[in-house]
Structure formats: C-alpha cells, structure tokens
Amino acid sequence: MRPHPLATALLAVIALLFFAPMLWLAVASLDAHASWALTWPSLTLAHFRNVTAGDYLLSLWNTTLLALVATIVAVLPGIFGAYALSRRRIPLRDGLMITVLFLTGIPVGIMIIPVFQIFAACGWLSLLPTGIFLGANSLPFALWLIKTAMDAVPREMEEAALMERASLLQTIIHVVVPASLPGIASAAIFSFINAWGSFIVPLVLVSDPDQQTGPLTIYGLIAAANVRYGDIAAFSIIYSLPVVILYLLLARSFSGGFLMGGAVKG
Amino acid sequence: MVPRKGVDGVGLLLLAPAGLLLLLLFLAPVAFAFYLGLTNISLAGIHAQHYWFTGAANLRRLSQDNSFWHSLWLTAVFLFGSAVVGVTVVGLALAMLMQHAHVFWQRLAGALAILAWMLPPVTAALIWYAFSTTGGTLSLLFGGQADPLDDHPMLIVILANIWATAGFSMMVLGGGLRGISREVLEAARMENASRIQTFLFVTLPLMRRSLVTNLLLVTLIILANYALTYIMTAGGPNDATAILPIYAYQQGFTFSNLGYGALIGDVLVLIATGFAYLYVRAVRQG
Numbered sequence: 001m002r003p004h005p006l007a008t009a010l011l012a013v014i015a016l017l018f019f020a021p022m023l024w025l026a027v028a029s030l031d032a033h034a035s036w037a038l039t040w041p042s043l044t045l046a047h048f049r050n051v052t053a054g055d056y057l058l059s060l061w062n063t064t065l066l067a068l069v070a071t072i073v074a075v076l077p078g079i080f081g082a083y084a085l086s087r088r089r090i091p092l093r094d095g096l097m098i099t100v101l102f103l104t105g106i107p108v109g110i111m112i113i114p115v116f117q118i119f120a121a122c123g124w125l126s127l128l129p130t131g132i133f134l135g136a137n138s139l140p141f142a143l144w145l146i147k148t149a150m151d152a153v154p155r156e157m158e159e160a161a162l163m164e165r166a167s168l169l170q171t172i173i174h175v176v177v178p179a180s181l182p183g184i185a186s187a188a189i190f191s192f193i194n195a196w197g198s199f200i201v202p203l204v205l206v207s208d209p210d211q212q213t214g215p216l217t218i219y220g221l222i223a224a225a226n227v228r229y230g231d232i233a234a235f236s237i238i239y240s241l242p243v244v245i246l247y248l249l250l251a252r253s254f255s256g257g258f259l260m261g262g263a264v265k266g
Numbered sequence: 267m268v269p270r271k272g273v274d275g276v277g278l279l280l281l282a283p284a285g286l287l288l289l290l291l292f293l294a295p296v297a298f299a300f301y302l303g304l305t306n307i308s309l310a311g312i313h314a315q316h317y318w319f320t321g322a323a324n325l326r327r328l329s330q331d332n333s334f335w336h337s338l339w340l341t342a343v344f345l346f347g348s349a350v351v352g353v354t355v356v357g358l359a360l361a362m363l364m365q366h367a368h369v370f371w372q373r374l375a376g377a378l379a380i381l382a383w384m385l386p387p388v389t390a391a392l393i394w395y396a397f398s399t400t401g402g403t404l405s406l407l408f409g410g411q412a413d414p415l416d417d418h419p420m421l422i423v424i425l426a427n428i429w430a431t432a433g434f435s436m437m438v439l440g441g442g443l444r445g446i447s448r449e450v451l452e453a454a455r456m457e458n459a460s461r462i463q464t465f466l467f468v469t470l471p472l473m474r475r476s477l478v479t480n481l482l483l484v485t486l487i488i489l490a491n492y493a494l495t496y497i498m499t500a501g502g503p504n505d506a507t508a509i510l511p512i513y514a515y516q517q518g519f520t521f522s523n524l525g526y527g528a529l530i531g532d533v534l535v536l537i538a539t540g541f542a543y544l545y546v547r548a549v550r551q552g
Contacts, residue, residue: 003366003367003368003369004366004367007363007366007367008366008367008368008371010359010363010367011360011363011364011367011371011372011375012367012371012375014356014359014360014363014375014379015371015374015375015378017429018375018378018379018381018382018429019378020397020403021393021394021396021397021403021429022378022381022382022393023403024393024396024397024402024403025389025392025393025396028396035401036396036399036400036401036402037401037402037403037406038402038403038406073287076283077283077284077287078284080280080281080283080284081280081281081283081284081285082284083280084277084278084280084281085281087277088274088276088277088278088280088281089274089277090274090277090278090281098546098550101546101549102542102543102546103288103292103542105482105483105486105538105541105542105545105546106292106296106535106538106539106542107486107489107490107538108292108490109490109492109493109511110489110490110511110514110531110534110535110538111295111296111299111531111535112515112518112531113299113302113514113518113524113527113528113531114295114296114298114299114302114528114531115291115295116518116524117298117302117307117524118294118295118298132291133291135287136287136288136290136291136292137291137292139284139287139288139292140288140292143284168276196386197386197387197388198493199387199388199493199496199497200492200493200496200515204519214388215386215387215388215493218388218389218392219388219497222392222395222497229396232392233392236388236389236392239386239388239389240385240386240389243384243385243386244381244384244385247380247384
C-alpha cells in the first residue's frame, strides 16, 4: 500500500510527542550547566565521570545482585515446575494453570504492607530476601512462558533420551531445556528487567543504605536539596541502558518476544 | 515414565519448589493482608509489637473516610484516562497509522514508543518530572513561569502513564491488525465503503478481542506501575493524585497506620482480582 500523507504527518507529530520529553535527559547529561530547563548544552562528560564511581557504582552493583537473585528464583523453579505441568500427571492441572495465569495479573506491589510485616518479623529487610520476593513475583509469568515453550517440544526427543538410560534430571537439563530455550530466556529476561526496575518493593523492604538500588539513588537525587541535574540524567541513562539492551536482544533473537512484557510489572 | 495410575510423586516433587514459593511469598501475604486489615497494627509505637484483631473497626473507619472515597474516585479517573482513553486510543492510533505512513516515520515512531515503554519506571518518572515542572520543556511552551505538574497534576500524571505504556499496546494491537486478512478489507473497498466505514464496521469488530484483552492487561500494568506516579507527585499536591495504591502506602508508611493501610490494600487486591478474572476469561475464550 502507498503511504498516505495525512497518516505520515499524524505519525510524525506523535513521534515528536514521544521524543520531546526524552530530549532533556540526553541534553542534561552532557550539559555543564544543566537544570530542569531544556537549553543548548555546554558539552562535558563530567556527569558521566561523576556517576561511574563510589556510591553510584555500589547501587548499580546492588541492583544487579537483586535482579540476578530474582532471575534465578523465578527461572530454576520455573523450569522444573513448567516441566511437571507440561509432562507429568498433576492433579487439577488445568485449575493450576488458570491460577498461574491469574497471578500474572495481580500486581505484587499493592501487597507491600503484609510482605513488609512478614519480612520485618523474620529480620529479612535486606537485599537478598527482597530479590527472592521479586523472583516469586515473576514466577507465575515465568511458569506460563516456559510451559508454553515446553508444550511445543516433541516428546520423542526425551523418550529417546530416557531409553538410553538417561536420568529424568539429565533428560530435562540436556534435552528439554535446550529445546525450550527461547521461552526460558524470555522468562529470565522478564524476571531480570522486572526486578531491575522495581522501586516500591526495595524502597520498603531494603533497610540498609549500603544496599540501596539504582532507582532509590535516582529518587534520592530528585528529592535532594541541591539537585545535581546533570548527574541524575547521566546516572539514569547508565541505569536504563541494560534494560534497553536486554529488550533489544530479546526482540532480535525471538520474534514476538516483545510481548513478554505481557505480565504486570511490580 | 509417568505412572498411569496413583500419585505421580516425581511430578509433584518437580512442581514443589515453584508451588512453595508461590504459596509462601504470593498467596500467604494476600491472606495475611486480609487479617492485618482488621487489626490495629502500626509501624511504630505500642501497636507495632502488640496488635490485635479489632473486628469491623477499620471497616467502619473506611466507610467514613472521605479521603478514601476521594482516592477511589481519583483511581477511577486515573485508570479511565490513562488505560481506556489514553493507551487504547493512542495505541490503536499508532498501530493503524503505522500501516499507512511513510516507512521512515513508521520506524521512528515505533522505536520511540517502544523505547518509552522499555524505560524503567523511575527513569520515565524523572523524564516527566523534568518535562512538566517549573522551567521544564513543557512550561517553556507556556512562557516559562508555569508549573504544569502543579497546576494540572492528574492530567500530567495520566499523560506520563500513557507515554510509558502506549508502546506496549501498539505492539499488541498491531499484532491484532496484522491478523485481519487483506481479502476482508478489499471486499469492503469493492462495496464502496469509505475509510471510516471500513474502520467502524470491519476493522473494529474484528479487533474486539485484542482490544478487550489489551485494555484489561494495560489497566493491570498501569495499576501495578504506580511508582511512576508516586515518584512524580507523591500523591500531591493536596492529594490531587493520591490514587489508591499511593493512599494505602501513605496510610501504612507515612502515617504509620499499617493495619488501616493493609485494608486499603485489600480493596486494591479485590479490584485487581476483578480485572485479572476478566483478563483470564478473555484470554481463554480465544
């Protein structure tokens, strides 16, 4: 179909509307005299130097740790659970799958008060348990994605492996997992991004300032008495970059992978 | 390999870690929230350690709490504006325009909308705070002195949520649009249907299912992503953007009323459950 000029014009306006707010972030990160205003920058890389040291790096490291724990907690139980739901005789399986789908829609952030109370009572107000909680948060969607991927793997492959006297565990790890890797990778990336971006959960559940994650650092900088505009912008760019790269990786390797954003972020 | 009869112990064992995690860290907190919501627990003070069941006291308080009812109304306005009007309309407009616009603008608009969707909530919040506060890009358009975020907080917060979520809905609805066969659209053209008639009587009815699923999903996504709103306004100014998740958070952690905050959280869980139920039904019909 030939492009329609009116459609092109409208889309150009929408593109501009999406672009306009982003412009400040890029400009301020490079501007020696940055403020909230969008002005012609006096170029400097000082902000990027400032935010790749000390506490900034520590908070990025904490975010990485949190996201990795969450990913492992969602993906490993997810693989075995999905295999059971896909292949084994589980009572009430259909009901369980509906429950899993249902849980992908329940935002965990709104249950923050009871979780805080439980974690406070158990002395778990720190990074690692918070990562485990965020992993459980992503688990329903991970189960759903991995089971869908495993359902598409032909059973003959694992039956052949079992004939060769491979154990069930070996068969899952060496046959089923490689065959359903796209689904598992989507689940892993989703869990990682979900924990990486989460704000309210670590705000409430992580009490030690040395375990602060990236989003809380940015929030603290916005609320500070002396706002360091350029530093916030530069740090936000560095903090957001891994998420963008992971999304692109996902979109490139698995077509339709973008839809994995289909579960609710915490 | 799988026993034909009786209990499949191995299968249950494989399912156990996932099942236990969901039970302990997902379902148990929800159940606990309903108990806490009916107690006088507080964040600090004597009721932090020694709290007890207070029956319907919190419920009575809830029914007489004007801030709660106001917050419920704000939540309805917020969700309607951002999910129904905003994301559905903008997402559909994007998806439709993508099919008819010049390929350069297709790619650019698609990439920007998806980038806005990919950015973590705190980055989106920072971008929109800078955009809409005094001296920001938006206020420059109105002369530089205006503070749009303070003057029209709900509108700005809704726009920020649309900006951050429309890319997702564009992808979902774009998939739905591509599913409509060219023959159907050609047939409509042969019958001399105008573009608007084709859209209203062919495209929209065929898109019904994707539109409904997308709307429910986007509503849940926006409800879950209240950090975006919280970082921009913290519910202010004067509670103008204190939607339910923010009001629950404030009651619990700002005013130390953990029990009462939990009860407001329960209302949210019920609302989200309603949407999630409709979502599951919509998905399973397909």
